[in-house]
Amino acid sequence: MSSVQGQAIFRDVPEPPPRRVGLGTKVWNSRFDYLYVAPAILVMLIVIAYPIYYTIELSFFNTPASLSLADKKFNGLDNYAAIIQSPVFWKVTWQTVVWTVLSTGFSFVLGLGAALALHREFAGRALLRGLLLIPWVVSAVAASYVWKWLYHSDFGAISAILTAIGIIKEPINFIDNASTSLYSLIVVNVWKEFSFAMIMLMAGLQTVPDTLLRAAQVDGASPWQRFWHVTFPHLQGVSTVTILLLVVQNFNSFIIPFIMTGGGPVGSTQIWITHIYELAFLRQRWGVGAAYAVLLFLIMMTLGYFYVRALTKGDDSRAGA
Amino acid sequence: MTAITESAVTQRRGVGGWRWAGRIFLALLLGFTVMPMIWMVITSLKTGFAAMQYPPQWWPAEPTLGNYWRLLDPNGSVGQDFLHYFWNSLWVSTITTILAVAVAVPAAYAFSRFRFPGRNFLFFAVLLRNMFPAVVFLVPLFILMKLLGLVNTHGSLILTYLTFGLPLAIWLLKGFYDNIPVQLEQAARIDGATRFQAFLLIVMPLSTPGIIATSIYSFIGAWNEYIYAYTFLTRHDQMTLPVGIQRFFSENATDWPGLMAATFLMSIPVVVLFLVLQRYFVRALTEGAVKH
Numbered sequence: 001m002s003s004v005q006g007q008a009i010f011r012d013v014p015e016p017p018p019r020r021v022g023l024g025t026k027v028w029n030s031r032f033d034y035l036y037v038a039p040a041i042l043v044m045l046i047v048i049a050y051p052i053y054y055t056i057e058l059s060f061f062n063t064p065a066s067l068s069l070a071d072k073k074f075n076g077l078d079n080y081a082a083i084i085q086s087p088v089f090w091k092v093t094w095q096t097v098v099w100t101v102l103s104t105g106f107s108f109v110l111g112l113g114a115a116l117a118l119h120r121e122f123a124g125r126a127l128l129r130g131l132l133l134i135p136w137v138v139s140a141v142a143a144s145y146v147w148k149w150l151y152h153s154d155f156g157a158i159s160a161i162l163t164a165i166g167i168i169k170e171p172i173n174f175i176d177n178a179s180t181s182l183y184s185l186i187v188v189n190v191w192k193e194f195s196f197a198m199i200m201l202m203a204g205l206q207t208v209p210d211t212l213l214r215a216a217q218v219d220g221a222s223p224w225q226r227f228w229h230v231t232f233p234h235l236q237g238v239s240t241v242t243i244l245l246l247v248v249q250n251f252n253s254f255i256i257p258f259i260m261t262g263g264g265p266v267g268s269t270q271i272w273i274t275h276i277y278e279l280a281f282l283r284q285r286w287g288v289g290a291a292y293a294v295l296l297f298l299i300m301m302t303l304g305y306f307y308v309r310a311l312t313k314g315d316d317s318r319a320g321a
Numbered sequence: 322m323t324a325i326t327e328s329a330v331t332q333r334r335g336v337g338g339w340r341w342a343g344r345i346f347l348a349l350l351l352g353f354t355v356m357p358m359i360w361m362v363i364t365s366l367k368t369g370f371a372a373m374q375y376p377p378q379w380w381p382a383e384p385t386l387g388n389y390w391r392l393l394d395p396n397g398s399v400g401q402d403f404l405h406y407f408w409n410s411l412w413v414s415t416i417t418t419i420l421a422v423a424v425a426v427p428a429a430y431a432f433s434r435f436r437f438p439g440r441n442f443l444f445f446a447v448l449l450r451n452m453f454p455a456v457v458f459l460v461p462l463f464i465l466m467k468l469l470g471l472v473n474t475h476g477s478l479i480l481t482y483l484t485f486g487l488p489l490a491i492w493l494l495k496g497f498y499d500n501i502p503v504q505l506e507q508a509a510r511i512d513g514a515t516r517f518q519a520f521l522l523i524v525m526p527l528s529t530p531g532i533i534a535t536s537i538y539s540f541i542g543a544w545n546e547y548i549y550a551y552t553f554l555t556r557h558d559q560m561t562l563p564v565g566i567q568r569f570f571s572e573n574a575t576d577w578p579g580l581m582a583a584t585f586l587m588s589i590p591v592v593v594l595f596l597v598l599q600r601y602f603v604r605a606l607t608e609g610a611v612k613h
Binding site: 032033034035036037039040041043044046047048050051052054055058110113114116117118126128129130131132133134135137138139140141142143145146147149150154155157160163164171191195199202203223254255259277280281304305 | 339343344346350351353354355357358360361364372373377423424425430432435437445458461464480481483487491516541544545547548552563566577581587588592596600
């Protein structure tokens with residue numbers, strides 16, 4: 001593109017003669033561009049780069065609770081070794097995986113169903129969509145308190161409804177019971193998140209060409225066949241982004257487990273994030289907490305790579321203003 | 322013509338079954354979605370005694386607005402605190418939103434239109450921020466805020482919330498700008514405008530929906546945020562709503578109706594804001610998410 005003569009009028013800086021342009025020249029040529037991104041980058045640098053650096057540094061130190069942070073002692077990879085060898089780590093990891101996979105899966109499926117059902121125009125559609133989005137907008141704190149009340153072991157409405165229908169006799173202990181607590185929390189998480197998936201997929205559905213669907217219909221395809229062979233392939237891009245976003249969000253979700261159960265009972269709802277919090281803030285084991293955090297960083301970086309790749313496809317065709 | 326074609330075809334193909342399945346599914350989903358909120362309101366209308374009954378009263382025998390009056394009464398201690406928290410939340414959220422938009426708009430535009438060395442890397446870095454959980458940054462950020470002298474001030478929250486909101490704001494706006502044809506600015510350039518003038522006079526007015534969507538998202542995010550507010554603010558009079566509410570009700574016996582009333586009041590601004598402006602938000606989100 002830059003070899004076209006007319007391009008010269010679209011740059012504030014005169015087009016350099018076509019030859020190898022060094023990095024320094026490129027940077028100088030784009031110097032005004034950096035002004036646009038400077039404020040954003042500055043904020044991010046201060047508030048992100050320093051903490052990351054400090055966390056990584058801290059992970060290599062031993063920080064006994066009796067000493068202040070300034071007296072930390074270097075102990076190399078000991079923190080990491082301690083983590084991998086501790087059974088708590090594997091339990092928390094498994095719970096995190098269960099939490100993430102089930103939350104993401106159900107949120108996505110519900111969101112897809114809702115998106116498909118809402119795809120057709122009908123009276124009240126915007127209102128319905130708005131109502132379905134309420135859980136996403138409401139604060140996680142509010143959601144946690146309401147569901148805690150709904151799940152209450154003595155006065156909870158859910159137990160009452162189930163008893164009234166006749167399914168159970170006694171109120172169920174949803175969140176005080178180690179075997180059901182994690183799954184009860186997952187329900188809350190899905191309640192909160194599914195409409196996000198719904199919105200993303202609704203957008204994706206709009207890119208499915210209607211003509212293709214109609215042609216398939218005329219050719220005798222059943223609704224299921226139409227979905228599977230026409231709609232679904234078109235949704236793959238949006239689905240990938242949505243699932244990645246959900247996975248990241250769930251991996252990192254803190255408020256619901258923290259407020260509803262605080263990681264209990266008996267650590268059955270402890271996921272990585274709440275565990276890190278407990279280690280660092282409640283048990284003052286900053287070094288180990290930092291080591292966990294670094295491991296988490298690495299996982300997130302990997303996911304992040306795929307995420308950005310999925311998002312920036314097709315970007316280069318838009319250059320040129 | 323399309324109406325005739327569609328109804329003729331669907332009658333032949335018997336889509337009826339799927340249509341009804343969709344409707345039942347939506348009804349169930351709506352029930353699932355709305356039920357907790359309804360129960361929240363119902364509980365908030367009960368007195369403490371009425372709430373502690375099992376099986377619960379599906380509708381309070383003596384509905385009362387007492388919980389709400391208590392929270393909103395500027396003369397009572399509860400009301401004073403609550404209103405103060407409300408104001409703090411409002412202040413922090415508004416400032417965060419204004420700053421977020423001011424910073425994100427030029428950055429998003431640059432990422433959309435310009436190609437400069439490091440662009441892809443910077444964009445990656447900006448998006449990457451989204452990946453990192455809030456908790457992980459708590460300790461270093463706390464130390465940083467101490468260094469900057471911002472502990473227990475709203476400034477610490479605003480600065481932190483900015484970084485939460487920025488990646489998504491930039492991503493949303495970039496997607497938005499991607500869908501504005503470059504030809505408009507090129508036409509302006511041919512007519513003699515500089516790049517900055519083209520940005521200001523042509524693109525900015527067109528990006529109103531994107532800016533509204535970004536503002537909504539920033540505001541809601543800041544309003545609902547809990548972890549950092551909980552950690553950075555220990556002084557009672559600085560607290561925002563999500564933290565302040567906890568303070569009321571975590572003692573011996575939780576005052577559930579009061580708690581429900583407080584969470585309801587806390588949720589109203591964001592829900593109303595969102596319902597009113599939802600189409601901007603949905604539009605910007607979807608235009609950002611989908612490549613045309």
